Each structure stands twice: as C-alpha cells, then as structure tokens.
Amino acid sequence: MLVKKCCLILLVTSLILLLSCHFQEKKKDLSLPDLYVKDVSCMGGNLYLTIGNKGHAPLPENWTGLASLYIDGVIQDDILLPHPTSRTKGGLEKPGGESHYLIPFDVSSSIRVDVYVDYTDEIREANEKNNSLENVYVGPCLLPDLSIDEIYLNDDCEVVVVVENKGPGRIPLNIWTIEEEPECLLTIFLNDRQWSVSVASEFDPRRDLHYPLGKAAFPTHLKITQKAIVTAQIDCSNIIHEQDEENNVKTMVLECPSSKKREEDKGK
CATH class of the missing domain: 2.60.40.10 (Immunoglobulins)
Structure with a gap:
C-alpha cells in the first residue's frame, strides 16, 4: 500500500513538473518574436520578398539581421533586414508586421528561389525552424506600364x-x-x-x-x-x-x- 502511495505521489509530482515546464516554454514563446518568409513574388520585372513576424513580441531595439538569397542555386548579396523597401503594419519589428524587399534581379524567365532569414542567428526567436522558404519558382515577371x-x-x-x-x-x-x-x-x-x-x-x-x-x-x-x-x-x-x-x-x-x-x- 505504501509503495502504491509513493508511486502515485511520484506520478503526480512528475505531471506537475511536466506541466510547469510546458507553461514556462509557452511563456517564453509569448515573449519572443518569430520571423518567417511569407511570400516570394514579382514586383514589376523584379523579385519581391515579404518577411513577417508571426510572434507575440517585437524585435529588440537596435536589432540587426541578414537574410541570404539563392537564385537557381547561386548565392546573391545578403538582404539587410532592417532596411526594407516598404513596411506593412509597422514592419517585421512589430508583432504581425511585415517588411517587403525589392530585389533588383531581372526575372525574365522562371527562376528557383531559396530564402534563409537570420541565418547568422542574430535574433532570438520563438521558433527557429520556420526561417526558410525553399524551392519556390517565380517568373517570368512581366512588366506593367x-x-x-x-x-x-x-x-x-x-x-x-x-x-x-x-x-x-x-x-x-x-x-x-x-x-x-x-x-x-x-x-x-x-x-x-x-x-x-x-x-x-x-x-x-x-x-x-x-x-x-x-x-x-x-x-x-x-x-x-x-x-x-x-x-x-x-x-x-x-x-x-x-x-x-x-x-x-x-x-x-x-x-x-x-x-x-x-x-x-x-x-x-
């Protein structure tokens, strides 16, 4: 009987510890941003990237970060994340915000695009596993007038x-x-x-x-x-x-x- 009681106490204690860890992890996630690549598309005849923050927290002050871009497997110049072409809802600095980057690459035919956000791990995030978008085919991008x-x-x-x-x-x-x-x-x-x-x-x-x-x-x-x-x-x-x-x-x-x-x- 005593053994059963001890086992029951150990089981309850383990469950409490497990739940406590789970809630601590959840709390930590709520206090961090979460960057992701939302879209790769055409802007006029060029490439246009949209990177968002789906986390519950803003980026820290004076933050820095880079994204790497590959076109048909060839690495391009790094994208400076703090300097977008335009912003929506305050940019990726804000929870739910998006930043847009116009890439001066003439997309006259179909290309394969791979994007890796914050590949230098400068930004602490709630989820580090959704920072890439790979094998996206874009183009040809026809020009408007x-x-x-x-x-x-x-x-x-x-x-x-x-x-x-x-x-x-x-x-x-x-x-x-x-x-x-x-x-x-x-x-x-x-x-x-x-x-x-x-x-x-x-x-x-x-x-x-x-x-x-x-x-x-x-x-x-x-x-x-x-x-x-x-x-x-x-x-x-x-x-x-x-x-x-x-x-x-x-x-x-x-x-x-x-x-x-x-x-x-x-x-x-």
Missing part, C-alpha cells in the same frame, strides 16, 4: 484624369496598402504649379490598374473657370519597374465650355 491615358473636363468643368495599365504585367497589390512606403503617387499640376498629390487608394479605389489594360478615371476636384494648362504625372518608380517610363506624364490645355461661351458673349 502605367500611363496617363486622358485628361478631360466633365460636365461640371472638373478635371478628370484617366490612368491606364497598358501591361503586359500586373501592378502589385501592395501599392493600395495605406501603410506602404514609398507610395504610388498621382500628381496634378495647374499652370505648372503643383495642385494635388493622390495615392493609389484615392485615384483607383477599385484597384482596376492591378490588371493589364485596366483603367481608373479619377475626378480630381479641380474645377477650371478659365483656359488652363493641366499636367498629370503618375510616379511609382521607386517600387515598380515599368516597360515604358516615358508615358507617365501628359499635359493638356483645357477650357470650360461655359467660360468660353461667356468670353464669346463679351466679344459681341
């Missing part, structure tokens, strides 16, 4: 700018993410002076430009009361490589029909 297709006045003499993606590639969806930096900007000039600057979520809220041959007509809230020179410029050059960079600007001389009629009436 954003252009100013039209500038005209609507019935209220308001300037409308039509932006078109002439293709053949798609515009990456991340330009519509408000947290993204740098942004894709549509700038309007009135008589050579800047009048407004709009981001993609404003001039194309339906994301029509994501697709080749997609168009977005943007009423600018600029009303013309007399003859004026209006210029529209679309600029995403920091994050999108385009097939043709020469068609990103268009200038028109516009005059409201009602103001023109008033001038004609004055001359009579």
Whole structure:
C-alpha cells in the first residue's frame, strides 16, 4: 500500500513538473518574436520578398539581421533586414508586421528561389525552424506600364484624369496598402504649379490598374473657370519597374465650355 502511495505521489509530482515546464516554454514563446518568409513574388520585372513576424513580441531595439538569397542555386548579396523597401503594419519589428524587399534581379524567365532569414542567428526567436522558404519558382515577371491615358473636363468643368495599365504585367497589390512606403503617387499640376498629390487608394479605389489594360478615371476636384494648362504625372518608380517610363506624364490645355461661351458673349 505504501509503495502504491509513493508511486502515485511520484506520478503526480512528475505531471506537475511536466506541466510547469510546458507553461514556462509557452511563456517564453509569448515573449519572443518569430520571423518567417511569407511570400516570394514579382514586383514589376523584379523579385519581391515579404518577411513577417508571426510572434507575440517585437524585435529588440537596435536589432540587426541578414537574410541570404539563392537564385537557381547561386548565392546573391545578403538582404539587410532592417532596411526594407516598404513596411506593412509597422514592419517585421512589430508583432504581425511585415517588411517587403525589392530585389533588383531581372526575372525574365522562371527562376528557383531559396530564402534563409537570420541565418547568422542574430535574433532570438520563438521558433527557429520556420526561417526558410525553399524551392519556390517565380517568373517570368512581366512588366506593367502605367500611363496617363486622358485628361478631360466633365460636365461640371472638373478635371478628370484617366490612368491606364497598358501591361503586359500586373501592378502589385501592395501599392493600395495605406501603410506602404514609398507610395504610388498621382500628381496634378495647374499652370505648372503643383495642385494635388493622390495615392493609389484615392485615384483607383477599385484597384482596376492591378490588371493589364485596366483603367481608373479619377475626378480630381479641380474645377477650371478659365483656359488652363493641366499636367498629370503618375510616379511609382521607386517600387515598380515599368516597360515604358516615358508615358507617365501628359499635359493638356483645357477650357470650360461655359467660360468660353461667356468670353464669346463679351466679344459681341
């Protein structure tokens, strides 16, 4: 009987110790970040990596870290993790955040990509086993081509700018993410002076430009009361490589029909 009691006590003690270790491990995991490679895709004609933090904690202050990149088995320059092209939700520094890296590699044909995050083990993480993404095939990455297709006045003499993606590639969806930096900007000039600057979520809220041959007509809230020179410029050059960079600007001389009629009436 005594032996049974001793065995039972030992069993209960072991279970308590086991549960205690489990909870301590869980607690430790909750206090650490957890980096992973979320996606490898095209950005214009180049490679675009997204690395996230799925942990419950931010990265420590003054953190450093590298990622190694292999293309078709050939090692490329290291990726400096603290210096992304853009960030979403605060970047990988924050729990649930993502950092995006534009890699200047012309993906004109299909390539095999392997990515290893924090391969130097600079960052202490909750899970060190999910830091790689291997054998991902990307490409060919076709280039999009954003252009100013039209500038005209609507019935209220308001300037409308039509932006078109002439293709053949798609515009990456991340330009519509408000947290993204740098942004894709549509700038309007009135008589050579800047009048407004709009981001993609404003001039194309339906994301029509994501697709080749997609168009977005943007009423600018600029009303013309007399003859004026209006210029529209679309600029995403920091994050999108385009097939043709020469068609990103268009200038028109516009005059409201009602103001023109008033001038004609004055001359009579």
